[in-house]
Amino acid sequence: MKSFLFRLYLKWMCFLAHFTTMEENNVVILNGSGRSGSNGYLFYKYLQLNHPEFNVTLVEPWPSSHLKWATWQKIGAARYVITTHQPFKARKGQINVQFWHGVPLKRMGNMAHNTLRRDTKRNGKLWEKNADIVTSSSDLYETLMSACMAISGKKYRKLGFPRLDYLKKPVISKAELLKDLFDQVDEQAQIGIYMPTFRYELEDQTIMDQIKQGNFFAFEDFDGQQLNEALAQRHQYLIVKLHPYEMRLFASFKSNYSNIAFLNNDYLFDHNYDLYELLGDTDFLMTDFSSIYFDYLYLNKPIIFITNFLAQYEKTRGLLMGPYEEITPGICVNSQTELIKTLSELDNQQIRNRRLYWLDLTNQIKGDNYCEQIFDYMTKRYR
Structure with missing residues (x-):
């Protein structure tokens, strides 16, 4: 019941977010990884230091039903929505960049022994609908993630993960x-x-x-x-x-x-x-x-x-x-x-x-500075 009500809450807030004005240089990072190897938080720090021309908002914890309306306005005004867990968009025209939060070793979604079929089907539809770029480090990573989440292979980009830069x-x-x-x-x-x-x-x-x-x-x-x-x-x-x-x-x-x-x-x-x-x-x-x-x-x-x-x-x-x-x-x-x-x-x-x-x-990616690779790709690919 709580899960159903939360989904209704998200739909309502996304509807209201349509009344904000989207800006090309707005980035919102929905961080569900706390401070333990958070791709979202570390990418936020990178953008603040290296790309002051972008307006970056860090939203945490995510997901949450206790966000202020001002925060939802920023989510609605973002061109780029960065996520560390389930992909999310508040409106059409947004670009979702999915970092995830680790190379999977434990079974998840379709592969897990302790998940419900209806939940995995719903998650698969959300990945297909909302994820535009899924950053990756290797063919092995993509195989494991797709086995669990049914992610289309065309969504992956071998760009690395922000946390590895640090x-x-x-x-x-x-x-x-x-x-x-x-x-x-x-x-x-x-x-x-x-x-x-x-x-x-x-x-x-x-x-x-x-x-x-x-x-x-x-x-x-x-x-x-x-x-x-x-x-x-x-x-x-x-x-x-x-x-x-x-x-x-x-x-x-x-x-x-x-x-x-x-x-x-x-x-x-x-x-x-x-x-x-x-x-x-x-x-x-x-x-x-x-x-x-x-x-x-x-x-x-x-x-x-x-x-x-x-x-x-x-x-x-x-x-x-x-x-x-x-x-x-x-x-x-x-x-x-x-x-x-x-x-x-x-x-x-x-x-x-x-x-x-x-x-x-x-790791099939040569060189370092994964944050810069991700930033260059997402901003130039969708310019």
């Missing part, structure tokens, strides 16, 4: 990040970051209970103090960046560990950072089924894959590729005991070769 250009130094999050000075420091996927959709309350109690890995053998000591012995520091839903479970939880720190959206919003503007300062990544690892390949740094809920996740939602151990260029662990053993040797030549193999598969 991976190798951190906004602060590694020493500053260490001081900000850990209040430490350590010239030997290795900073790791743990970014799991959205585990709530596993519909397993025991997982949420473990996370709420401070067991952010939801390991059966979790021991925070033991893990902290293992990190400290190696001059390693772990940033824990959970999904916003899981971070809410930590509302009153403060890390009592010297080498483990929680990164929430408040730090990112307060400093006007996106997470990708900090990732270049990290030395290794830990994740489970999050597609962030495809982007982390650009840094060519070690990745640890946490597999304690792999079987459960494959059954509940599913993955687009497998076997998992073959598509993940890093060391897989399913317990804290295995994780601690891995911390002493994160990398080797065989793993580095696998990372480069997967980077070639997921």
Whole structure:
């Protein structure tokens, strides 16, 4: 019922938006990705800095039923509508540029085990109707996205993703990040970051209970103090960046560990950072089924894959590729005991070769400055 009413709300607001005057140099960015590798937010920053001749409006969170009429006027007046999730237009004549928010690893839409057929059919029609440009990085990306969303091949353009421009250009130094999050000075420091996927959709309350109690890995053998000591012995520091839903479970939880720190959206919003503007300062990544690892390949740094809920996740939602151990260029662990053993040797030549193999598969675009490529194409193609 809520979904139906929201669609009615959107139709009504789009009708009203027709009474605004569209301007060629107006861009609106509908950002549903927060500050965790948001193509929309980072493209917004790029346009503000490099193209002041364009009027750019950032709308977040999106979608929302609480936007002011002034915001809808700006949406209606935009020639270019940038989206990070479902494509959207308020009126005819607008150009929708679809960034999406990650190379898909988890099943979505048509391919997912936990979606309804009527919803996937509706989404397919919206993609066909509203998306004009779907930015891409590779044939593999296009194949995976089309399998899930039924996107026409003619809509893709291999232009890259804005977030990748910021991976190798951190906004602060590694020493500053260490001081900000850990209040430490350590010239030997290795900073790791743990970014799991959205585990709530596993519909397993025991997982949420473990996370709420401070067991952010939801390991059966979790021991925070033991893990902290293992990190400290190696001059390693772990940033824990959970999904916003899981971070809410930590509302009153403060890390009592010297080498483990929680990164929430408040730090990112307060400093006007996106997470990708900090990732270049990290030395290794830990994740489970999050597609962030495809982007982390650009840094060519070690990745640890946490597999304690792999079987459960494959059954509940599913993955687009497998076997998992073959598509993940890093060391897989399913317990804290295995994780601690891995911390002493994160990398080797065989793993580095696998990372480069997967980077070639997921990135067929030569050169850098993806933001500029996207801007040039969208403004010249529809001039």
